Amino acid sequence: MTSTLNPKYTLEAFVVGAANRLAVTAGRTVAASPGAAYNPLFIYSASGLGKTHLLMAIGHAAKKAAPTLNIEYLTLDEYVEAFHAAIAAGQGDAFRRRFQNVDALLVDDVQFLTNRKEMQSELLRLSEVLQTAGRQIVLTSDRPPSEIADLDERLISRLSGGLVVDMGVPDYETRVAILRRKAEERGATFEPGVLETVAGAAFGNVRELMGALNRLVAFQAVNDTSINAETAKQLLGLTGAAAAAAPGAAEAAAPGPDEFGAFLADVTVTVGKAVEAWRARVAEAMLRWEGEGYRTHRLEALLKQEAPAAVDKAIAQFAQDVERLRTLEAEVAQLDPQAAGLSVFRDPERLREAEQAAATVRDGAAPPPGPSAAFPLASFAVGPSNQVAASAVHAVLEKPGKKYNPLVLVGKSGLGKTHLLNAIGLELARRRGAVVACLSTQAFTDELIAAIEGDRVDWWRARYRRATALLLDDIHLIADKDRTQEELFNLFNLLHDKERQLVFTAPAPPHTLQGVEQRVASRLEGGLMVELKEPDRDVKRAVLERILGQQGVRSEPALVDYLADRPSDSVRGLVGLVQRVVGAAAAQDVPLSAGLAREVLEGQAPRDARRAAAPRPSGLVVSSLGGIKSREKIVWEWTDPGDRVIEEFR
């Protein structure tokens, strides 16, 4: 079974030193863009040096960067157990599918692959699938792949194909830093030199170091007295180590006691006492912030003073400024990742510049294309044929992102899908802080191509990730566009996870669309899919009244009735009819009327000739179902064939 990531095991809580810096850097890179670099990432070290912590921290960081990522962490034993259980239950395929769909697979302790041929094959196959799909794999072991006994050569090759990096025993400084952080976490404070004494002892790994710290914490808590370095040595049994060797003992080939470690601990205590406490605090703060990549001019200036006032306040202010820089940098990274690397975000002395830079990015970050104002919701005609869709839209507008997400509007061309999509966009855009991305799928793809060409894909992604709603028209146009589908898939997951509304239009249900990946289609159908049907008479009437109103024509009931009864299977077709009639009226400079419409649409004799003839019935037979037998389809009076041909060839 998949284990839960321990919330304590984050990158922030991981103390970085020379022995693990490369592994942590690689881990950060992988977490920032899973699958893009160092795939697989193979981390190995002796026991107790932080492999599991780092592995889980990568999972946390990746999840933080992209909350929708599907991340699986488990130990190899858990993986084996799950596999065997699945096989026993006849669910082998389901097991494989489950792991093939993860975005990042984190497997701990893969050294236990030894003598597990079937698991080696399974892992080899899974890693092939995941890597091909651009998914990240991170593995840890107590030894490099080539030293795992009885491991398939192909698997060795594959596991070594990304980055193999080791973590060593932390050096003295790192040990001190670890002890200080852990002591702080436990709410324990020690006299100067105590932790340095513990760090100076020859503990083989961090776990043992923690054990030693725990003993000190417990002792101090139980006795309610603070212990000093000497007491710490006695408690931890370090006094013997520091004792001088008996004469002649050093001749032995075996390494003697850690005299240097003891010496170092003593010197540390002495320095701690000798250096003025405030200088030590400033120096430690500098060490910390420089280690995290921040400039520390302000603190350096403090050190140059003889006795500066309010040192702690200055350090706290510095920390506060760094936090602000972090916030700004994170915000900028969202808007324009390329701008996030600016040096101003690393220098608290330039906080004001950083604020300005962030403001510039904020202002300059072009919002994604928004909805067209030409399609207000109020002008969308509602009738029995689209009542369900209209209701769904209102539900979406009531609770964007929460109720029907995604909403997919399905229907033939010209039924008002685009109108409704834009109308939703306009309504959502009215909300405070809304960033509504509303565009055609073709435009979405074109933008992506331009971003790829301009090496600004990160920027492009950031633009859409900011969106509080994403509305894409004609989603079927992503068919066979692999990269667009990939990007949309990730964007969909991200936005959906943040409960941001997604709306799409399509000519047919997504699962029937050719060339659309199943993972995308299934997500599109995960919300509500509503169909817009051919417009009914109510819709047609409403549309006609609106169009005629826009033309400045008084809606003559007879004209509206006539046009509404015309055979038209889409709103767009209806608009075409009106345009023909309006065009004819303008050309002939006569008022718009039902008669004119009939004349134009049914091809009756020219106006003058008809006036001469005796009045006769219109010839229209209106059926109760709305269909009509139209003169348009019946040739009543044959025109001159010659004229007809000429007309058509024009």
Next chain:
Amino acid sequence: MSLVNFTTREITCKIVYYGPGRSGKTTNLHYIYGRVPDSRRGRMVSLATQTDRTLFFDFLPIDLGQISGFSTRFQLYTVPGQVYYNATRRLVLQGADGVVFVADSQARQLDENLESLQNLQSNLLEHGVDIRTMPVVLQYNKQDLPRELILSPADLDDALNFRSVPSFRADALHGQGVFETLKGISELVLKKLAAGSPA
């Protein structure tokens, strides 16, 4: 040399092992070199004659890493003990933060010890340093030799330790007392920080 540099956050201690020829100064450094992890020590420079006597000086840099936010380094030097290398001794003493005087505990070497101690005093004066203001410790080396050949630490204290500085009995060849001596001089040197060191 600046012992503590608050601007660069560095503490650098120059410690000179002084004493008569063959008293065991280089042996002290060799033992320390063997006990310091590779990552902590620099290359030990040793210029010796064919008979293994120190010709110029030995130099062993030790990096103690970050202590209280300060990058701390120790530089250990020896001087050639032979009388005729006095110019070199004087040169090496320049800028020393502390001195370990390595005395040969053999009774027959007492005069050489005294002569070397006087030489130390005079060479420091050449640099304008009063030995009374310089952190100094004494190490009575070769205490492993037969008792009849050597003077006891108490006798040596009486003979050499006029100012009652810390003294350590040692067998540098086998390591006894080597780190204790180093620790002793380090404490003295570092304590000068508290008394106010030029920044």
